[in-house]
Amino acid sequence: MMTLAAEINNSSPEKLLSPVLSAFWDQPDSWTLETYERHEGYQGLRRALAMSPDALIAYVKESGLRGRGGAGFPTGMKWQFIPQGDGKPHYLVVNADESEPGTCKDIPLLFANPHSLIEGMIIACYAIRSEHAFIYLRGEVVPVLRRLHEAVREAYAAGYLGRDVLGSGLNLDITVHAGAGAYICGEETALLDSLEGRRGQPRLRPPFPAVAGLYACPTVVNNVESIASVPAILNRGKEWFTSMGSEKSPGFTLYSLSGHVSSPGQYEAPLGITLRQLLDMSGGMRPGHRLKFWTPGGSSTPMFTDEHLDVPLDYEGVGAAGSMLGTKALQCFDETTCVVRAVTRWTEFYAHESCGKCTPCREGTYWLVQLLRDIEAGKGKLSDLDKLNDIADNINGKSFCALGDGAASPIFSSLKYFREEYEQHITGRGCPFDPAKSTAWADNHKEVTA
Template identity: 80%
Template sequence: MTLTPVLSRHWAEPQPWTLAAYRRQEGYRGLPKALRMGPDEVIALVKDAGLRGRGGAGFPTGMKWGFIPQGDDKPHYLVVNADESEPGTCKDMPLMLATPHALIEGVIIAAYAIRASHAFIYVRGEVVPVLRRLQTAVREAYAAGFLGRDILGSGFDLELIVHAGAGAYICGEETALLDSLEGRRGQPRLRPPFPAVAGLYACPTVVNNVESIASVPSILAEGVEWFRSFGTEKSPGFTLYSLSGHVTRPGQYEAPLGITLRELLSHAGEVRAGHTLKFWTPGGSSTPIFTAEHLDVPLDYENVAAHGSMLGTKALQIFDDTTCVVRAVLRWTEFYAHESCGKCTPCREGTYWLVQLLERLEAGTGTEADLDTLTDIADNINGKSFCALGDGAASPIFSSLKYFRGEYLEHVRLGHCPFDPARSTVWAGNGGAATESAATTEGIAG
């Protein structure tokens, strides 16, 4: 399967972030078409295209727009979740840095469809270059008449605000993001009510990912059949896959949904020379890990789910045979414990105890009984937290024990990590044995 650059097609061109460059790239073609249609027709078009959310669960975008009640005499809001912080995910930031007007055009179309007169882009405040690039692009759009009052003579008004968050992983959760946007501490809300009914300022709100919204203009410009010519029947379209870790050429690879990791690695120069693939994440650290046996799983929502994981943000973190699984899971779990907002007990207490157990196991001072305790604690977090952070913290625990339980046990048997460079241990793989090697000892000493 070949790569299909659409969103990333102009990233390498000179100054693609300017309005002039975006219009040369045939930008702002979809907006006039949308404004000539009724809002409900735009929603129906996006539904027919089959666009699914590109930020996590893959919920149909047009269906989410359709949940907004009409005739309720309340203001409607569109919020773009640009708080990209899932470990391994790095697609939205380069998109906004290179072609911010693709996002802005998508925002205008989406706001028109849901009858919103105010829209917000919530960006991580640490990413100052992206923040400035967006603010400049918004000013350009206002000056050109794409934002403000009576856009392109259609009678539609829209105010777009770029808001900088203070930097918290939990604010990537849509209801925590809304609380932060309202000036409160970012913590998930209990649902129902859902944002479509009571979101920002207790009014109907749509929260979409950057890539989801940036995909909308091309659907309007090129049509439903064109969009559905990419991907699969249930997961149509193209998307950005972020390859990082032990790969020869890490980066963004835009391809149809349904491509496999084996095919993506062929474009990325394979796993780094002299090593083999050990495990990988299909959608960031919140998703259950896969192994080399999953190289040919089509990377779409249905097939990844059928094999026990989630496509998530398409953050493909690649780990080769030099990686200690226990250490990797510990690092992820430390992240979740640090980023827990503390609102609910299962996540706040559970992630803390997961870290304590994993530290013992990784150091080789744990016991086999600790593996069962790990599973019990993860089970008490999974599905019992206010938001998906708890589920994300449990995912690496369950999946790593499923595929690499032998490696955990080897830590216990040896009394130290089999991958510790200060020791003369050669790890033979999951379920294998660690052996002492005089040659290795001499090599380290030398």
């Protein structure tokens, strides 16, 4: 198998794109059942229903599909964890509560092509023997909510949902649920509590959702893109899927390119492409500016610098370089951006969104914000930098869920790569990028525009 890394020197950047989920987003009425069926929609479902549920799980497992929600856990293996013959209802819950700063792939996907998710959900429910599935959507995105409701209605009318789906004996209902805008509900157990009508707070694990999830029954929680990728695998074959990407991270995925770039947007490409290649396709950074730092998977992943432009954007490559692929939210910042200001804004977000259930996160994020605000305003002390690192270390790996880890990541990585800039805020009594407080900004600006 030729991996993406082997193709880099033999292909133009444009040829590395692989539109599958986004293949017909630009077509009129792309969200309708008619358009979806015209592009081989629901063909994967028919092939899946011709297999036994266990064979279907094994097929998805062999394809190497990994969860696209951040953790990269093998999708087929997650389905396999559901106990069979236990006499309990089984549930599929799709996590569409996309709210990580910089992450913007699931909402455009649902807006332009909701039937890819619905078809994937039917396949997944057949595999895990579920008769009821839920889509937990971020409640603020009302246009997407309306399109999802309409797509579910179309699927019922066409016989893809309801009783005896396509004569297979599968009975399936899908419920679309709008959340109330809490970032913590993106954590799978907090999402389940919210779906049950309780306050969204993470649960202690074990038991894991596969054993006691929604309504204390076996539950699979998957990301939108993970489930939406399944129909293409069934329709075109696992060999086709594994021919893309790298050996341990096969397939295609959506990269969300945003920030100070010429052409921000969704770029669907095989796993393992580099940011340098994506910037080549998108016209690079905005004219007259250069890349300073970027996030490979949203603000909760350790930041990278321009030294990491050629890191393969797959789970292993990004991990080996010291970060996480996460949701593939590539936020790019140029040299006019103050690192301290960016990290402060992110930390304020995490402090605000902390559910307060555990002490490390509740207290730690609060104190991180106080220190960062002082440093940004030029009121900090050099000893505050060690204190920042110490507080972040007391949050990382010690909080109830991954929100605490996400809040600590920008602290660790920014101090690693830009400690000098933090010190400049302290010794220079203000932000070097604020023209009202420092001459450093003016010098930097002259350098760029010269």
